[in-house]
Ligand SMILES: *[C@@H]1O[C@H](CO)[C@@H](O)[C@H](O)[C@H]1NC(C)=O
Ligand SMILES: *[C@@H]1O[C@H](CO)[C@@H](O)[C@H](O)[C@H]1NC(C)=O
Ligand SMILES: *[C@@H]1O[C@H](CO)[C@@H](O)[C@H](O)[C@H]1NC(C)=O
């Protein structure tokens with residue numbers, strides 16, 4: 387039932403990346419089996435659509451090459467956007483004129499709907515808050531469990547321009563401080579902590595953080611506390627964010643941290659290409675995360691997988707694991723399509739990135755760590771990446787000696803292994819891949835297969851330092867370190 391073409395008992399005969407898929411499907415399936423919430427999507431809507439991996443060197447069975455589109459949306463197992471009670475934010479006195487502050491109305495609406503839902507059949511059906519067409523200015527407000535925020539077409543939630551409307555909250559334990567400034571940090575515009583079954587969706591309504599004021603504070607060096615995210619969910623599970631446009635976040639746009647079962651799909655995420663740190667989506671110390679069918683353009687990574695910073699991340703020890711990122715496209719002139727780290731101290735594993743399309747960007751894929759990070763990045767499969775006008779197609783970089791404080795452990799080296807990078811096509815590039823391990827570390831089991839990188843400057847060669855693995859069908863010729871002196875079972879070559 388899990389996979390028509392690969393019974394769980396067939397694990398051992400599958401190449402490791404296939405095992406990852408089976409594992410992900412099994413995890414999702416067992417999650418659904420354990421939860422009391424009826425599954426919104428049939429199991430067939432989990433990861434079991436088309437076979438995503440490049441053909442192994444010997445021809446695979448025909449069904450594995452089926453090209454049906456697939457979805458990981460089954461990671462969300464909540465009740466969906468429909469709820470037992472619903473109301474419009476207007477009923478709570480909100481005014482959609484773009485000028486009136488509606489912070490109190492949004493907060494009242496969430497509290498009141500939570501109460502009303504409790505009165506209906508024990509509250510299990512939850513509540514839905516509708517935002518009709520209009521421009522709804524607001525400061526930060528919190529969501530609640532079994533809750534849907536629904537933005538109709540033409541609805542725009544606008545972030546307040548008063549910093550006090552983004553109150554300070556405690557730093558995350560895995561960062562030990564605000565990411566940018568010591569001490570507490572501004573809360574996100576839309577926030578939730580300790581929740582279960584939260585949906586933010588609509589007919590492509592918009593959440594606009596109006597982050598310009600915050601970027602200026604950053605540029606002017608007058609920022610007192612770390613900027614807020616546009617949407618942040620902390621320690622929550624069963625999250626679905628879909629069919630909306632997110633614009634102009636002050637800082638990272640969507641930030642699930644210490645969460646599980648998070649689906650982010652059909653999103654448009656926009657920020658000016660020079661807006662500082664406006665990452666699109668940052669799964670952080672989170673598991674069972676699905677990101678699919680998103681268009682993102684911003685001033686930082688389109689997607690960045692993280693898991694805490696130096697000694698704080700090491701001591702919290704919460705990895706980001708079982709993550710699928712598919713059909714993401716976009717541009718970021720100074721950063722990467724998909725980034726890993728640089729904060730990765732809790733570990734990152736079991737990540738599948740496929741059908742990524744990146745243009746006019748600094749990198750398509752970047753693994754970024756630093757001295758003192760500890761942690762690991764392992765069991766990563768990156769397949770079918772298309773890129774145009776990218777400066778460095780694939781980069782492993784050492785980071786910028788960027789630490790939470792001076793008490794990090796200089797001997798804590800990041801470990802990177804089992805990374806398969808396959809079916810990569812790039813044109814109009816500038817540089818060959820640049821792969822550098824952090825001083826003192828050795829990265830092994832890195833494999834490249836079917837890679838065609840065109841337009842690289844004459845004279846430029848692959849640059850590798852303490853990074854080893856295998857390469858098959860790669861142009862231009864990789865560095866000596868990839869001319870196979872060992873073999874990683876992850877790559878399925880042996
Ligand atoms: C990586 O995958 C292997 C199986 O190929 C598994 O044994 C190992 O536990 C995985 N590592 C992590 C950190 O998930
Ligand atoms: C929102 O949640 C945060 C974190 O749980 C909390 O610190 C804050 O006081 C809450 N804000 C409101 C308005 O309830
Ligand atoms: C996370 O949220 C759950 C409720 O869903 C709560 O019981 C638990 O204490 C929270 N954990 C932390 C570390 O805040």
Ligand SMILES: *[C@@H]1O[C@H](CO)[C@@H](O)[C@H](O)[C@H]1NC(C)=O
Pocket residue numbers: 590630631654
């Ligand atoms: C949603 O709105 C954005 C911004 O206007 C637009 O670029 C995108 O194409 C729209 N998405 C859909 C599915 O209509």
Ligand SMILES: *[C@@H]1O[C@H](CO)[C@@H](O)[C@H](O)[C@H]1NC(C)=O
Pocket residue numbers: 599602603606608
């Ligand atoms: C930042 O500096 C510019 C130029 O000095 C100034 O016009 C602007 O008001 C400042 N912005 C903030 C938010 O302080």
Ligand SMILES: *[C@@H]1O[C@H](CO)[C@@H](O)[C@H](O)[C@H]1NC(C)=O
Pocket residue numbers: 549603608609610
């Ligand atoms: C930053 O702190 C200074 C001094 O306390 C204060 O004047 C200024 O308004 C603060 N800025 C923000 C954005 O909170």
Ligand SMILES: *[C@@H]1O[C@H](CO)[C@@H](O)[C@H](O)[C@H]1NC(C)=O
Pocket residue numbers: 467587588589628629652
């Ligand atoms: C979101 O968009 C998808 C694809 O356009 C559509 O199938 C789905 O019904 C939409 N969901 C909502 C809640 O509008």
Ligand SMILES: *[C@@H]1O[C@H](CO)[C@@H](O)[C@H](O)[C@H]1NC(C)=O
Pocket residue numbers: 713740741742743770771772
């Ligand atoms: C590769 O990804 C692109 C999207 O970037 C998609 O259009 C194409 O169908 C994918 N190719 C395969 C073989 O799946």
Ligand SMILES: *[C@@H]1O[C@H](CO)[C@@H](O)[C@H](O)[C@H]1NC(C)=O
Pocket residue numbers: 440441770771808809810811836
């Ligand atoms: C190599 O990768 C490209 C891009 O995904 C794909 O179109 C092509 O079929 C692949 N070739 C082989 C031999 O797998």
Ligand SMILES: *[C@@H]1O[C@H](CO)[C@@H](O)[C@H](O)[C@H]1NC(C)=O
Pocket residue numbers: 830854871872873
């Ligand atoms: C490959 O060779 C390098 C240097 O020759 C060595 O450091 C590394 O450990 C070798 N890797 C394997 C997997 O044998």
